[in-house]
Amino acid sequence: MMIDCAIIGGGPAGLNAALVLGRAKRSVIVFDANQPRNAVTQESHGFLTRDGVKPDEFRALAHQEISKYPSATFQQGLVTAVHKQENSFEIVVAGQPAYQARTVILATGLKETLPEIEGIHDFYGKSLFSCPYCDGWELRDRPLIAIAEEHAFHAKLIWNWSRDLVICTNGHQILTDEQKEALRKKEIQVIEDPIRALVGKNGQLERVIFANQREIQREGGFVFTHLFQATPIGAELGCEMNAQGGIVIDQLGRTSVPGVYAAGDTSLDAPAQLIIAAAAGSRAGAGVNADLVENDFR
Structure with missing residues (x-):
């Protein structure tokens, strides 16, 4: 089955993108390996109405809200590769059959070394x-x-x-x-x-x-930690990278590769905050929907 968008990463960026796309009646799957960089975080701050929220609580609330939209689903698993095809992308998930998607949002985040x-x-x-x-x-x-x-x-x-x-x-x-x-x-x-x-x-x-x-x-x-991409998928797809090693995007999350979007910390161009990542996911979701509409009109 061909889905409208595969979102790789179940952090705030990926979740907010799923919310936007679900409300836009788009078929979307959030692939989550459950390996967040903020695993040591006890509370998250700076998110209006959620200041001091525990990461697990934030995640549970997000899943509950997104689940109200039947075209948005979740899939536990590690995405190991994304292959660009003529008009779609093949999503390779460890131990699972491959998925097909018209677009991809990379919300894979970063890793850090101390x-x-x-x-x-x-x-x-x-x-x-x-x-x-x-x-x-x-x-x-x-x-x-x-x-x-x-x-x-x-x-x-x-x-x-x-x-x-x-x-x-x-x-x-x-x-x-x-x-x-x-x-x-x-x-x-x-x-x-x-x-x-x-x-x-x-x-x-x-x-x-x-x-x-x-x-x-x-x-x-x-x-001060050293940050780097959590996955090489963006680079393997040919996405342009900035001097800091982040994925270059426009205001709606578009990368240099048509059909591939990025959101959250992957761009390495903003403070790593919950609310900033979520906002980036919202923009990327809007970018995906707008481009799919344009493509369907053509």
Whole structure:
């Protein structure tokens, strides 16, 4: 059976695209491997009417709302490849028969790697986070650390939530003298020594130990992660990529490949926030429907 749109990824972008397309009477399947990058997230913030929502609760509510539209369905499974055909796409799902779709929305999101620091995984998602807009309020006015092995000067943003801030580059010499002076004037301490370990209990950071045995007391903070595409499907289809490794899209989620759209964090051009990803999914859904209408008129 030929469906109107295959949505690969069941995060906020894919789910909102499914809602828009379901309401447009389009046949759509959301393929979800259930491997979200925010698996460590306990609460999501910044989404109006859903501030502080637990990811599982958000997902359950979304599924409930989308299920009201009979042409929108869900399929558990990992999409391993998408093959472009003459007027459609073949969706290859591990352990399942292939699906056929007129269009594809890549809402596959990103993966991330953390700095190689002993103990960092014990605190990530509990007292160390990646987005100050998502978790800065909860850490406000506390002694914080920003761990940044690149773009360290951007960590000054965290100063907005706490004046007691230490920026650590974990042994990387990446700040200019001018940047260090600007941080010093705001009483932001910079430590360029390698970090040996992070110490605390039950996910709550307490101390940072450096390779030279120096220790500082911190109660939480933020870590700059390295982000990359969760799947190579976009690149394999020939989608144009930007300098950051994100998929290039227009205002309605169209990629450089006709019939292929992308939504959410895949573009790497906006903060990784729930509400931004959902809005991108809404735009991509509208883009798919508009283009299908145009195609049917031809």
